[in-house]
Amino acid sequence: MTKTFTTDQRDALLAAAREAAARAYAPYSKFHVGAALLMADGSVVTGANVENASYGLSLCAETVAVAGILSSGDRAGDKGRLEAVAVTGGAPGAPGEGDVVSPCGRCRQVLNEIAQIGGSDPLVWCDGRDGPVEMRLSQLLPYAFGPANLL
Numbered sequence: 001m002t003k004t005f006t007t008d009q010r011d012a013l014l015a016a017a018r019e020a021a022a023r024a025y026a027p028y029s030k031f032h033v034g035a036a037l038l039m040a041d042g043s044v045v046t047g048a049n050v051e052n053a054s055y056g057l058s059l060c061a062e063t064v065a066v067a068g069i070l071s072s073g074d075r076a077g078d079k080g081r082l083e084a085v086a087v088t089g090g091a092p093g094a095p096g097e098g099d100v101v102s103p104c105g106r107c108r109q110v111l112n113e114i115a116q117i118g119g120s121d122p123l124v125w126c127d128g129r130d131g132p133v134e135m136r137l138s139q140l141l142p143y144a145f146g147p148a149n150l151l
């Protein structure tokens, strides 16, 4: 079943992502990312990027959000499926400010984990100055390797 959403629902999820981005800990890149995940039960879980002085240990916003859901004990099967994702980000004043931000490769794989265990192919809205770009996770990560291969 493919769920559809109203523009208001999409914009509310993007607003939640923007609120999360304001809480980013990104003193090194100054690139503040927020992610908001909408579950089938209507709950929204957000995450922001959390950088580290080692740089390479930095955590992306989408990964923080997925870890929040799964580590809270709400496995996707209990809480409901992952229905939609909103991602926003940028560095204020940087040349690329307002460019579309889509999940990095690692985050696509992390999102695929929670999507597959709940049996969904979530919509992903990527914020940008000309309005959000909408894709399915399966378009961002075709032929995904995931729990379906192992469980």
Ligand SMILES: O=c1ccn([C@H]2C[C@H](O)[C@@H](CO)O2)c(=O)[nH]1
Binding pocket: 026, 029, 031, 032, 033, 048, 049, 050, 051, 058, 059, 060, 061, 062, 102, 103, 104, 107
């Ligand atoms: O999908 C992405 C891509 C990047 N970042 C973060 C990592 C780093 O803190 C900053 C610059 O790469 O943006 C995310 O949170 N999500």
